[in-house]
Amino acid sequence: MTLSDTLYQQPDPAQLDRRLREYLPLVKQIALHLSARLPASIELDDLMQAGMMGLLHACEQYRAEAGASFRTYAGIRIKGAMLDELRRGDWLPRRIQRELRRVAEAVDLAGARTGGQPGERDIAETLGMSLADYQALAGELACARMLPLGEEDLELLPKGEDPAGLADSQRFREQLAICVAELPDREQLMMALYYDEGLNLKEVGAVLGVSESRVSQLHGQALARLRSALRGWLA
Numbered sequence: 001m002t003l004s005d006t007l008y009q010q011p012d013p014a015q016l017d018r019r020l021r022e023y024l025p026l027v028k029q030i031a032l033h034l035s036a037r038l039p040a041s042i043e044l045d046d047l048m049q050a051g052m053m054g055l056l057h058a059c060e061q062y063r064a065e066a067g068a069s070f071r072t073y074a075g076i077r078i079k080g081a082m083l084d085e086l087r088r089g090d091w092l093p094r095r096i097q098r099e100l101r102r103v104a105e106a107v108d109l110a111g112a113r114t115g116g117q118p119g120e121r122d123i124a125e126t127l128g129m130s131l132a133d134y135q136a137l138a139g140e141l142a143c144a145r146m147l148p149l150g151e152e153d154l155e156l157l158p159k160g161e162d163p164a165g166l167a168d169s170q171r172f173r174e175q176l177a178i179c180v181a182e183l184p185d186r187e188q189l190m191m192a193l194y195y196d197e198g199l200n201l202k203e204v205g206a207v208l209g210v211s212e213s214r215v216s217q218l219h220g221q222a223l224a225r226l227r228s229a230l231r232g233w234l235a
Contacts, residue, residue, distance in 0.1 A: 054081025075195035141220030
């Protein structure tokens with residue numbers, strides 16, 4: 001546990017203000033990543049305003065002992081807040097969430113067949129798609145939100161559990177850290193570079209030796225794997 005992480009456990013107003021200013025560049029970075037794939041009519045400032053609320057919640061809820069770094073946790077909360085705002089304005093297609101659910105189910109089936117983390121060819125075969133078509137779909141899933149769960153998943157929640165409360169709970173953060181650690185090495189590295197190190201898609205691609213579009217495919221596939229793993233935990 002680092003000193004920086006420890007400071008997030010019980011931030012006083014002065015610490016909170018410093019942390020909000022410290023992570024403002026992360027909010028802008030995530031907003032820019034999203035806006036590049038959205039209609040020009042969506043204002044960057046609106047995304048950033050929503051992202052700042054996600055950052056505020058991250059500062060208030062983060063506990064270092066949960067395992068994940070603050071930057072990883074904050075990145076997920078910031079992006080999630082932006083996507084929630086887009087969804088409220090009907091800018092985020094429901095199709096993407098449906099496809100994320102469909103791919104997550106295919107990950108479950110392919111994993112049962114292969115006895116481990118399935119490769120993308122296994123997932124594509126389970127979906128009845130060509131590898132190229134599946135990779136294109138995985139790239140689209142990078143815009144999806146992993147949690148809170150969609151309305152169609154509410155039946156999986158433990159009795160009396162609130163989706164927003166679940167996302168803030170220590171047990172969820174601990175399980176998320178476990179699931180991230182179980183991703184295939186390349187996807188785990190991609191998530192660390194994107195969320196922990198704050199690299200953009202081009203920079204992540206340079207580290208991995210792949211294109212930006214390939215990074216998006218890996219990102220979307222990682223989200224589907226995480227969703228699959230967390231659905232199993234909830235069920």
